[in-house]
Amino acid sequence: MERMALVSDVHGNLTAYEAVLDDIERRGIERVLNLGDYVGKGPRGREVVELSQQRCEVNLLGNWDDFLPDPERTIDDEALRFWLAQLGPGQGEWLRSLPFCHDFWLSGRRVRLFHASEQSVHRRVRYVRSQAEFESLFANTEATGDGPAPDLIGYADTHDPMYEVQLEGRAVFNTGSVGNCMGDPTPMYCILEGELGSEEVAPWSVAYVRVPYDVEAELAVAREMEMPQYDMYELELVQGIYRGHIDAWRAGEPLTGYHER
Structure with missing residues (x-):
């Protein structure tokens, strides 16, 4: 039985990422696969990219990794300029060149990993979704390429x-987020276990792990670097409330589940 750790959506939160990778190492898991969104929102995208290059066997493209370093986009937003400036030489090109998806066999199941959906890193599929959206996740598209149809996404x-x-x-599972998970903001990753590379039916499992970390240390770095949108970052890391709801939260309005938006 092979175990692999699936991490995603670190978003420049280096403190959380280091805590998660330390937990993975303590468990003796050597294979780490990153499903994208290394940058944006948090202050240390450069360090997150460097660590991913060192520690992750597979790195996939996320939506932030695609649009933030796009040389054809004019960036007139202060926060976006800040996050882009944090990238080191060549990191933008590396991010945009990452593969869209990763397919493999596990205990007789064809697994496909990608960041957001089968069509694009910019098309979002929420927990509350239509039946058609669920079924479409298993389709081969121009983005995924041809091959055996997956049955585990x-x-x-x-x-x-x-x-x-x-x-x-x-079956479909979502990994949650290392950098700013919603609801419970404690960093989360997945452990996928089974007979790697085998087309023979065998036991397999997916497990979720929460890893507490020093959130105040991460916020202190963001303040020291004078990161734009700090209040929104703090709201997500401390309260687990999406930054788009900050005005409603400040006004004391009742908030619906993040997955419904």
Whole structure:
């Protein structure tokens, strides 16, 4: 049985990432796969990219990794300029060149990992979604390429962990987020276990791990670096409330679940 750790959506939160990688190492897991969104929101995208290059066997493209360093985009937002400036030489090109998805066999299941959906890193599939959206996740597209159709999908993007299985044994799971998980902001990653590379049916599992970390140390770095949108970052890391709800939260309005937006 092989174990692999799936991490995603670190978003420049180096303190949380180091805590998660330390936990993975303590468990003796050597394979680490990153499902994207290394940069943006948090202050230390450069260090997160460097650590991912060193520690991750597979690195996939996320939506932030695609649009933030796009040389054809004009960036007129202070926060975006800050996050872009944090990248080291060549890191923007490395991010945009990352593969879209990663396919492999595990205990007789064809697994496909990607960041957001089968179509694009910019198309989001929420926990609350249509049946058509669920079924489309298993399709081969121009982005995924051809090959055996998957029956186990792992993705990220929404910062909202979930697991769902339907008829024919097709299952979907979301890894949650290392850098700013919603609801419970404690960093989260997945452990996928099974007979790696085997087309023979065998036991397999997916487990979720929460890793406490020094959130105040991370926020202190953001303040020291005078990172734009600090209040929004603090709201996500401390309260687990999406930054788009900051005005409603300040006004004391009741908030619906993040997955519904």
